[in-house]
Amino acid sequence: DARVTQTPRDKVTEMGQEVTMRCQPILGHNTVFWYRQTMMQGLELLAYFRNRAPLDDSGMPKDRFSAEMPDATLATLKIQPSEPRDSAVYFCASGLEPSGRATGELFFGEGSRLTVL
Amino acid sequence: DAKTTQPNSMESNEEEPVHLPCNHSTISGTDYIHWYRQLPSQGPEYVIHGLTSNVNNRMASLAIAEDRKSSTLILHRATLRDAAVYYCILRDGDNNDMRFGAGTRLTVKP
Numbered sequence: 001d002a003r004v005t006q007t008p009r010d011k012v013t014e015m016g017q018e019v020t021m022r023c024q025p026i027l028g029h030n031t032v033f034w035y036r037q038t039m040m041q042g043l044e045l046l047a048y049f050r051n052r053a054p055l056d057d058s059g060m061p062k063d064r065f066s067a068e069m070p071d072a073t074l075a076t077l078k079i080q081p082s083e084p085r086d087s088a089v090y091f092c093a094s095g096l097e098p099s100g101r102a103t104g105e106l107f108f109g110e111g112s113r114l115t116v117l
Numbered sequence: 118d119a120k121t122t123q124p125n126s127m128e129s130n131e132e133e134p135v136h137l138p139c140n141h142s143t144i145s146g147t148d149y150i151h152w153y154r155q156l157p158s159q160g161p162e163y164v165i166h167g168l169t170s171n172v173n174n175r176m177a178s179l180a181i182a183e184d185r186k187s188s189t190l191i192l193h194r195a196t197l198r199d200a201a202v203y204y205c206i207l208r209d210g211d212n213n214d215m216r217f218g219a220g221t222r223l224t225v226k227p
Contacts, residue, residue: 031213043217050213091160103149103210108160
């Protein structure tokens with residue numbers, strides 16, 4: 001049963017620490033999205049990739065957030081330094097859109113819950 | 118960005134049909150209408166999508182107005198497991214962008 005895998009599932013850290021969240025997209029998928037969800041803001045799009053190339057990261061605070069895809073099987077979202085306002089659930093999603101047409105379905109992971117004290 | 122408008126919440130009785138509306142008056146010709154839902158403590162889950170014609174799958178049906186300015190997600194027989202937040206999203210076929218609004222929180226009563 002193919003699924004998007006996210007680690008860690010839960011992370012508690014102190015303000016100022018570096019946090020790295022990892023996502024393993026479904027094998028063969030070529031698009032990867034990162035979202036953040038809070039009660040106040042709902043689901044916010046942070047960044048997305050197609051064929052490992054970043055297409056848009058305008059939703060991310062540039063000074064502290066970075067998103068990369070070192071290879072087709074791994075996407076990372078890094079926060080350095082972390083702040084209490086970064087506390088949220090972070091979701092990764094992947095999809096198969098071979099011709100760049102945004103018509104397919106996205107599969108979401110179970111999320112990484114981050115708490116910054 | 119094309120926007121959607123959905124009611125904040127709706128209620129349904131178990132085993133009855135549910136019609137979840139979505140208005141998207143500024144939809145463009147290349148926008149696809151996608152529906153996702155999010156069950157408590159889970160990531161969003163794809164439900165259905167369409168462009169112009171009505172669509173059916175094992176989970177739901179999507180009815181799209183002739184002018185495409187509105188659509189309705191139809192759950193034919195609601196179960197308690199269908200209680201979730203349902204999101205209607207416009208996704209540009211030329212762009213991978215997919216942004217969520219506030220959605221409709223569906224409560225299903227036994």
